[in-house]
Amino acid sequence: NAGVTQTPKFQVLKTGQSMTLQCAQDMNHEYMSWYRQDPGMGLRLIHYSVGAGITDQGEVPNGYNVSRSTTEDFPLRLLSAAPSQTSVYFCASSYSGRHGSGYTFGSGTRLTVV
């Protein structure tokens, strides 16, 4: 049981390049989300999904796209990288439901945009 797997662990991009951060979970969780973590800012929600085919925006969605074609995968696409997107990105998953449940986090992708 791998939990939540994020790839790559580290990435350096040039301004204007695009890339996809991968996230996969093997726990059959319906709920998946992407956060970015910047020093002194805590975690901020980028996009989330409550199930395959359903996505919604979080607090800081600009410059990012997501899709959810399967329950297992939730990739995050950077359309045209900017230095302001230098951050650590975390993917998380959980059971959905009215009563809520704890999130399982991946180990993160550290992205630097130069």
Added chain:
Amino acid sequence: SQQGEEDPQALSIQEGENATMNCSYKTSINNLQWYRQNSGRGLVHLILIRSNEREKHSGRLRVTLDTSKKSSSLLITASRAADTASYFCATAGHSGNTPLVFGKGTRLSVIA
């Protein structure tokens, strides 16, 4: 925008002492959760307390929730050097299906 606000921002204690971290939030919640993050790692879920609960225990962890004051506290008893980490509170809105909103965290240092 941040929902939870942890206090203090940083805390340094001796091994064996108790550590208390507080979290205040702004709007009604379905549940509140606490997470730990070791340096350079992902977050790990510690405990979830629902809006109709007042206190919950898990091992050396004790969490309280006061919905009238919109606040929660996390107590770690008999702290160990391995407890050194950042601790975050996160809140879920009324439906329970809304995404978690995290605070900025408390950095705990436990000195051996």
